[in-house]
Amino acid sequence: MKPCxxxxxRRRGLLQGAALAALCTTQYHAHARPAITLRFSHVVSEATxxxxxxxxxxxxxxxxxxxxxxxxVFPNSALYGDRDEMQALQLGAVDLLxxxxxxxxxxxxxxxxxxxxxxxxxxxxxxxRITGGPLGQQLFDGLSRQGLIGLGxxxxxxxxxxxxxxxxxxxxxAGLRMRIQPSGVIAAxxxxxxxxxxxxxxxxxxxxxxxGVVDGTExxxxxxxxxxxxxxxRHLSLTDHGYLxxxxxxxxxxxxxxxxxxxxxLQQALRDALVFANDIADRQNDQALAQxxxxxxxxxxxLTPQQRERLRLAVQPVQDALAQRIGPQWIDRLKLExxxxxxx
Ligand code: SIN
Numbered sequence: 390m391k392p393c394x395x396x397x398x399r400r401r402g403l404l405q406g407a408a409l410a411a412l413c414t415t416q417y418h419a420h421a422r423p424a425i426t427l428r429f430s431h432v433v434s435e436a437t438x439x440x441x442x443x444x445x446x447x448x449x450x451x452x453x454x455x456x457x458x459x460x461x462v463f464p465n466s467a468l469y470g471d472r473d474e475m476q477a478l479q480l481g482a483v484d485l486l487x488x489x490x491x492x493x494x495x496x497x498x499x500x501x502x503x504x505x506x507x508x509x510x511x512x513x514x515x516x517x518r519i520t521g522g523p524l525g526q527q528l529f530d531g532l533s534r535q536g537l538i539g540l541g542x543x544x545x546x547x548x549x550x551x552x553x554x555x556x557x558x559x560x561x562x563a564g565l566r567m568r569i570q571p572s573g574v575i576a577a578x579x580x581x582x583x584x585x586x587x588x589x590x591x592x593x594x595x596x597x598x599x600x601g602v603v604d605g606t607e608x609x610x611x612x613x614x615x616x617x618x619x620x621x622x623r624h625l626s627l628t629d630h631g632y633l634x635x636x637x638x639x640x641x642x643x644x645x646x647x648x649x650x651x652x653x654x655l656q657q658a659l660r661d662a663l664v665f666a667n668d669i670a671d672r673q674n675d676q677a678l679a680q681x682x683x684x685x686x687x688x689x690x691x692l693t694p695q696q697r698e699r700l701r702l703a704v705q706p707v708q709d710a711l712a713q714r715i716g717p718q719w720i721d722r723l724k725l726e727x728x729x730x731x732x733x
Pocket of ligand 1: 432487591633
């Protein structure tokens with residue numbers, strides 16, 4: 390397999406990323422001579438469920454192949470950020486990504502935004518049953534339209550809302566510029582609350598909050614804490630209003646060239662890493678919340694059931710927005726799955 394850095398790249402950003410990757414490859418290879426080097430790029434800190442999962446995958450692959458397959462992990466948008474990572478993958482400049490499910494709409498796969506529907510999932514267990522069932526598989530089948538292959542789903546957790554004023558009722562969102570991921574469903578959610586959605590890359594969000602380009606945002610607490618957003622947001626509401634999860638994806642070209650025995654090792658290592666990630670996701674978010682509480686930078690608001698219900702009612706129109714965007718058949722499929730997987 391050709392090293393990624395030798396493949397033709399079109400954009401300056403991609404060239405910079407490839408140059409960084411080439412540098413890291415040289416350093417790594419000084420002590421080992423892997424036959425295959427896979428580059429895994431992501432946008433979050435290493436101390437998040439995704440960061441830890443990527444590192445665990447690397448360790449497992451290298452152990453199980455005795456270093457014949459190496460995995461280089463580039464966290465924190467060090468190689469590519471939200472804007473260019475999918476393109477980098479399609480061009481072969483990286484081999485593995487784990488974008489949030491909210492980031493597939495921008496490459497023509499808006500049906501992944503089903504998972505952005507607010508107040509829809511009762512638990513992470515339920516989401517896992519859905520991603521592990523026929524709907525999760527159908528979504529992965531669609532990735533081939535973009536030359537991609539889906540290798541596994543995993544969780545971060547549920548999102549919370551932050552700003553420099555308390556967000557307890559729909560009125561509190563009026564006029565706020567809220568940073569969002571590039572998802573039509575999340576944009577509709579923010580509009581339904583009276584806020585103005587602003588799409589920004591994850592790596593740019595903390596600075597945009599600090600400089601006042603945006604007023605608030607939503608994320609699970611582990612992302613909020615590890616990006617230092619608590620230093621620039623005075624209020625966090627524990628709304629648990631929406632899910633944030635990921636799909637590990639690669640490009641078909643790479644998988645067509647790998648030996649079946651290598652594919653088996655990679656798939657098993659990934660399965661193990663994702664089980665580990667799902668096991669620790671809740672703990673990472675709880676730990677980040679404890680650290681946030683101790684830091685006293687940000688007031689943490691627990692919503693009453695009535696306050697949460699008012700938010701839920703305010704975002705009801707989002708289902709229609711999604712049905713228009715991706716077709717009502719996907720909503721119907723989701724409804725079926727929600728019934729099949731409900732614990733109640
Ligand atoms: C991530 O967890 O990968 C980033 C989520 C975001 O962009 O808000």
